[in-house]
Amino acid sequence: MSDLSATISPAVRLKGVSKTFGPIQALKPVNLDIAAGTIHALVGQNGAGKSTTLGILAGRISATTGDVEIGGARVDLGDPRRARAAGVVAIYQELTIVPALSAVANVFLGQPLSRGYLLSEGAMQSRFAELAGRLGVSIPTDAEARSLSVADQQTLEILRAIQANARIILFDEPTTALAQPEREALFKVMRDLRAEGHTLIYVSHNLDEVLGISDAITVFRNGSLIETRPTQAWTKAQLVTAMLGEEMGDIYHRRPASRLRDGEPAISVRDIALPGAIGEIGFSVRAGEILGVGGLVGSGRSSLLRALAGLEHRSSGQIEIAGREVAWPRTPRAARALGIALVPEDRKHQGLVLGMTAADNVTLPKLRAIARSGLIDNQLAAEVAADATRAFGFDPKRLFAPVGTLSGGNQQKVLLARWAFDRPKVLLVDEPTRGIDVGAKAEILDALRAFAEEGLAVIMVSSELEEICALADRVIVMSEGRQVDHIDASRAELSVHRILNSAFGVERHHHV
Known part of the structure; x- marks a missing residue:
């Protein structure tokens, strides 16, 4: 058993907790102590057991064997309601905000403040302001949740957890959909929660973030708990080795230039436009090439792929497939008939x-x-x-x-x-490694390299700019819906620095 501190009684203790789904043992018996008032990270490859552990603590999954103790008392976390009663609340990637309700209504959902038989709007407004002030956040109380950013919606869930008297808050990949400034704001909130005495259990594939925010890290592999150490006792390389059971090579090794660069383009597009989203975009991709699309969140990268995939019926442009001009695809069926396929960013709901x-x-x-x-x-x-x-x-x-x-x-x-x-002839991939562990990430990047080697034209959007630099033959950079740069990897022009400078407008280059 891992005990991070002999002087602090654990907020959470797992004793022989395991889970079996039919013939598959998703989690072998786990013994783990999580100290009160700390941020404790769980890491591992997909399927390693960390999310199953989180699910058991959240009451979403019933353990097959073992006991869970909260604050020294054995508890039955058979469903989320019982978990909440025990002071445990989970915040998942798929937020549970009700879009049509106000910010205040979402925070007090299921637990409204009342006077007698009447809801007390004033009391809820006052309590909302108090909670938000404690965490240093500012959200309009009457704003509809659907109008808020993902980061603000996530903050509402955190405020709801505090209002529910949660002492233990579980975070499942909380930064996946956040831009960097929003991530930093979330980390400040997490540190403030820790300072107030809350215990945070945090699942993430981003090892740099884990090393920066946590007090302790537990590594899972193949359903087993491998090791727990204080964060300062881990390095990134040690985490990767523990996760994989072997040393990991450089997953961002540079892909050799396409051997088919002089052939006819598999796809050529000009004057792509989608009102209110993108415009003035054009490029060609040959069979065997990978075109990277760089830019900041909200720059129009995903809208570009959706337009090419026929998912934006208001989009327009000129398109040639293998040198033949064809009608612009305005439905997914039309795009598929042209040999264009999309691996969407939201694989669960769109793929x-x-x-x-x-x-x-x-x-x-x-x-x-x-x-x-x-x-x-x-x-x-x-x-x-x-x-x-x-x-x-x-x-x-x-x-x-x-x-x-x-x-x-x-x-x-x-x-x-x-x-x-x-x-397909043309494969569009949107954030192919988002929310994926380092081992699976390497396999997926290798698969994209293999697709190109086999003659597909690949167009890839990724916020992991190292991925783009490793895989792409050429890169277009987008900013505010426009194409602002075109970078050729064969001319040694391609770098993360160049992409970011173009995206932020530090440098502007004429695209071709």
Whole structure:
């Protein structure tokens, strides 16, 4: 058992806690103490067991064996309501804000302040101001939640947790959708919560953030707790080695230049426009090339990919596929008919059918290819899905699990395997490694390299600029919906510094 401090009784103690889903043991018996008034990070690859541990503490998942103690007392966290009663509240990537309600109403959702039988709007307004003031945040009380930034919506969830008297707050990948200034603001709130005596348990794949914010770090691997140390006793390299069980090479190794650079463009676009979002964009990508799209959050990168994928019916432009001018795609069906496929940023809600198996998700675009006499050949479908996922290091035992139960890394592998089976001409990928651990990230980057080597034209948006610099043959940079730079990697022009300077307007270059 790991005990971070002999003098501070643990806020949370796990004793032999395990979880089995059918034949799969997601979590082997865990013994862990988490000190009161600390920020304790849980890290590991997707499927390592950290999210299962968080789910057990949140009451979303029932442990198969073992006991949980909160403040020295054994508790039954059989559902989220019981967890809240024990002082444990979770804040997930998928926020539970009600968009149509005001900021105040969201904070007091399910726990309104009242006088007699009447709600006390004044008391709730006053309490909201007090809570916000304690954390140094400013959110208009009457603003509809849908009008707020993701960061402010997340803050409402934190205020709701404090109002519910949560002493233990669980954070699941809280910075995934946040820009850097918003991340820094969240970290300030987390430090303030710690200073007030709250215990924070924090799951993240961003090791730099973990090392910067936490007091202690626990590493999980293959369902087992590997080691817990005070944060100052870890280095990033040691964390990666503990997560993988081996030393990790450089996942951002530079991809060799495309061998097909002199061929005809697989796709050429000009004058792309989407009212209120993007305009004045044009580029070409040859088969075998990777075009990176750099820029800040909100610069229009995702809107560009959605327009190319036929998801923005108001978009317009001129497009050529393999040298032939075709009609601009205004529906996903039209884009697919042109050989354009999208791996979206929001894989859970826009890319996958969560209730279907991984195998069914892989074969979904080409059901006719696995049909015999009008009926799906399940054996053929299984063989096709196994072949398509093998190159991604996907565990074949998980092929017939509902894809919604898989880790983020495995879900992304399923999406990429779908297009390995269907073979589009142009593959659009939006934030391909967001929320994915370092091991799965390396496999996904290698898969994108392989797609290009096999002759696909790949257009990639990523906020991880090192990824773009490692993979792309050329990069366009966007700012405020416009293309402001075009960088050719073969001329040694490509660097994170160059992309950021262009995105922030420090340097402006004529694009071609």
